[in-house]
Amino acid sequence: MQIIQTENKLYINTSENNISKSVKTEIILGDCLEALKKIADNSIDLIITSPPYSDQRSSTYGGVKADKYVEWFLPITAELLRVLKPTGTFILNIKEKVSEGERHTYILELILEMRKQGWLWTEEFIWHKKNCYPGKWPNRFRDAWERLLQFNKDKKFNMYQESVMVPTGDWAKTRLKNLSETDKIRDNSSVGSGFGKNISNWIGRDMAYPSNVLHLATESGNKKHSAAYPKELPRWFIKLFTQPGDLVLDPFLGSGTTSVVSKEMARSSIGIEILDEYYKIAKENIDNVQDTLPLF
Amino acid sequence: MQIIQTENKLYINTSENNISKSVKTEIILGDCLEALKKIADNSIDLIITSPPYSDQRSSTYGGVKADKYVEWFLPITAELLRVLKPTGTFILNIKEKVSEGERHTYILELILEMRKQGWLWTEEFIWHKKNCYPGKWPNRFRDAWERLLQFNKDKKFNMYQESVMVPTGDWAKTRLKNLSETDKIRDNSSVGSGFGKNISNWIGRDMAYPSNVLHLATESGNKKHSAAYPKELPRWFIKLFTQPGDLVLDPFLGSGTTSVVSKEMARSSIGIEILDEYYKIAKENIDNVQDTLPLF
């Protein structure tokens, strides 16, 4: 097992506080279950991950058979339950595959089993994928959505709803339309706040809370190695469930999206990845986040 | 038990056929399970329904306690399995309630139990509600989606995918924007084809198959009762899974939306409703569909 840590200073200046915290970005090369055992009880504020789907990516990850999926995953969720703070949240991005013409039921069974472990199944968000995989079959349409299952340890958990409010109404449409391309890009940039300079000034004018449906595009061709989910996705949940300086965990890091976004948003993070190839890519992506603090 | 039947003639004229069929719209006042037993085996082409959601307050309409929901519903699904044709489809519109801070698991359990009955869980469509119920809670956002569970009796079933094709992305963005308001309204009209005059002319130019996410608004005008089940919803599935003259069943008819849409689209239908109040409303709504045949 190999561990890399990078450290940045985070300066928080408000009317009430003038604090300096350190933001650590740690990635671990090794088996998920083994690495988790080294993490302290009740230490994580947010777990967000997209585990390898059943039989998918079997060329890279050791493809897990659908019928064995629950059995394989439950020991891991037991560890996740241990390391999560009572105020923390676990977001699981997953989608069942089709098997012999039917949707497989392993995710339904997983939810039921996780509740027996002590998890609360608080909510199910939907990721509505703008650009889903194409294809045509006689008996089904393209699959354009994935589950984002929210689990908690306790009925009381931290949630910062204001941080993900969105502009509404005709007012927002007209203003957004007149924005320069640069401003729009800035809005979609990797900067922590999630709002570009101009848009962030509008906060409080005409904002609404979002719903439990996220409508995002997958990031396809833009990088060497494609990530499982777009940066928008962890960014949204990190804003919603953590504050700067909090600790985020992704036990299936892949190309490092969760760690990258955490670092950009001044959250500490731990990422675990079993494949050396992805581990290296993650390290490279994390190193490319530079000196953007404090930005939140 | 009371039964009302109305009958219309359906004329099918194609280059090959010149057929006349009768379209029957039958509504039954009575207990769902009891009424279902009078329906013949393998006689229904499409079952589509939105059963009374589980509710803690057992006094409300059809109020079934969450913990008893599966137990209550399984005898009904057994009958539905019996009456459905092997080529038919069952669409179940449902969403679990929040119970003590958690999403209740009765729907997950229901799916698992229905598979044991012999149902195939073919697909889960998502209804993404454009204008969902407003509200604010400290620990969750507005619920903007519902499940549309597709069950089948057999891996081979009838599916008429071309009937629900939609304009493609780029094309829709550039062209649809220039449409007059009248044209857009016409597109949303209740006419069976689902396409307004202008838009239907464009078929074949740039149409694509839809995905398994439906993005529809809830019907705002109809404030009479809880059935916030927009006509678009049954219309889409009736187009997708039936042909004119086929037989549609809704065992929880409510205010009659399924029967109304079936009649508008020249499909025969059977609707069952236990409450006299709703039964009367359904009858009135069905009677208001007049002489629109043949429209398909």
Next chain:
DNA sequence: GTTCCGCATGAATCGATAG
């Protein structure tokens, strides 16, 4: 600098063919 157009690229799924 814009806008427009072409092109590669996906957490897919089915059905047929091969071991």
Next chain:
DNA sequence: ACTATCGATTCATGCGGAA
């Protein structure tokens, strides 16, 4: 019979190069 591999099908997105 049962499993593994492969080709065919399909479309929103965002990139880069061109006008």
